Amino acid sequence: MYKKSPQGWLKHWDFILLDIFCLQLAFVVAYLVRQGLENPYSDQIYRTVAFVFMLCQIVVMFLGQSYQDILKRGYYIEFTKTAKHVLMVMLLSVLYLFATQQAVSYSRLTLFHTAFLYLCFDYVGRVWHKEYVLKKNATKKKEKSMVVVVSLAEAKETIEKILSSPIQNFSINGIALIDDNPGVKEIASIPVVGNMDTISEYLCHEWVDEVFVKISETEPYPQKLIDEIITMGLTVHLSLGEMEKSLSGKNFIEKIGGYSVITSSINTASPKQLFYKRLMDIAGGIVGCLLTVILIVVIGPMIYIKSPGPIFFSQVRIGKNGKKFKIYKFRSMYMDAEERKAELMSQNKMEGLMFKMDYDPRIIGSEKKDKNGNPKGIGNFIRKTSLDEFPQFWNVLKGDMSLVGTRPPTVDEWEKYELHHRSRMSIKPGITGMWQVSGRSDITDFEEVVRLDTEYIENWSIGLDIKILCKTVTSVLKSEGSV
Secondary structure, three states: OEEOOOOHHHHHHHHHHHHHHHHHHHHHHHHHHHHOOOOHHHOHHHHHHHHHHHHHHHHHHHHOOOOOOOOOOOHHHHHHHHHHHHHHHHHHHHHHHHHOOOOOOOOHHHHHHHHHHHHHHHHHHHHHHHHHHHHHHHHOOOOEEEEEEEOHHHHHHHHHHHOOOOOOOEEEEEEEEOOOOOOOOEEOOEEEEEEOOOHHHHHHHOOOOEEEEOOOOOOOOOHHHHHHHHHOOOEEEEEHHHOOOOOOOEEEEEEEOOEEEEEEEOOEEOHHHHHHHHHHHHHHHHHHHHHHHHHHHHHHHHHHHHOOOOOEEEEEEEOHHHOEEEEEEEOOEOOOHHHHOHHHHHHOOOEOOOOOOOOOOOEOOOOOEOOOOOEOOHHHHHHHOOHHHOOHHHHHHHOOOEEEOEOOOEHHHHOOOOHHHHHHHOOOEEEEOOOHHHOOOOOOEHHHHHHHHHHHHHOOOHHHHHHHHHHHHHHHHOOOOOO
């Protein structure tokens, strides 16, 4: 699922707040210089004008282009843009004073001082903040991985143009060449990872979030590759030169570096939606981690006494779009569980790429039976009540996982994925999800798991997450669908 970038002036909210602060600071300093050490907001006329200043700024933000390409502008252009912004704000403010017949009551010298100080403060503030943002972006770790599909002749120019934007939240980790050039291993210090015949296999099993496709007019349109990328749940950016071609998924136009592209993805989410989802994850992660601390005291000694060793189990899993992370659980199996898995594969009741069996002998205390012959050891108890999942709230708090998502596969499962299986990993994995609340113990077909996960991604909303969380609590309390 693709996160849409903020559009218009909203994406420069930090500069908007900076401008508002600089104007109010200029207003206060100008008043103190002209009127002495008094509170400017205690005077009704000056307090009203201070509010009018802010309203005028908002009007100028909507009607003007104060923030267009602000991160690319040099010192001189920035000064002219800042001066124009200040002039428009002040002209609107003067118009208000004359329209309300308050021009006589408000000190003209204070107004001139405010305009001059606002220009100085705002210009210095913008220049300083731009340098801070650009330096921070250059040093911070990129959140997303991109692969570029392009011809050899256009590869270097395309890479440079994509990276021309001063702010990027992705790194280009590979190039796929449309024309077959087996001798080319690297372009612009970026490795060549495949061609038209091999790139789908690479995309299926590596950490890739987005694919940028740039096709020259002399090359055939790669419809098959585009369809495979969408099937895998990846986001594809297609250069507008090919816009007459149809794309599946949800499409919209945006900018990637110096290119205008059609972006297509299995689903999209606005920054506000993802902010709310992350807020839910942080709140749930904090509560879950506190409960985990209590459970360590209660069930930790029980696990250790029955099976000496670590009370936590950690394993490398596959996260969003193939990114690896380490998942944590309370250990419910004996220490040699992974080694014994191969000999038990014949009893796997799942059809496909997941492992599940009834009465798994690797579970701690599974040799202990109740009167009906069912295992009732500590391992079976914490799995049936889902207590083993609680340490994953730490993964949620870190941002590796979400409260609601798809279950993260193991590395060996991931390596066996077919193209359409990969779509279930186009979002962050979750502690619970559509599959879990649809009767996870009764579903034995992996293709049905993929279908449910894909359905969740295509129809995702905050409301759906809340609904799944409520169903999860009900299922756990009733011990329904437990592993």
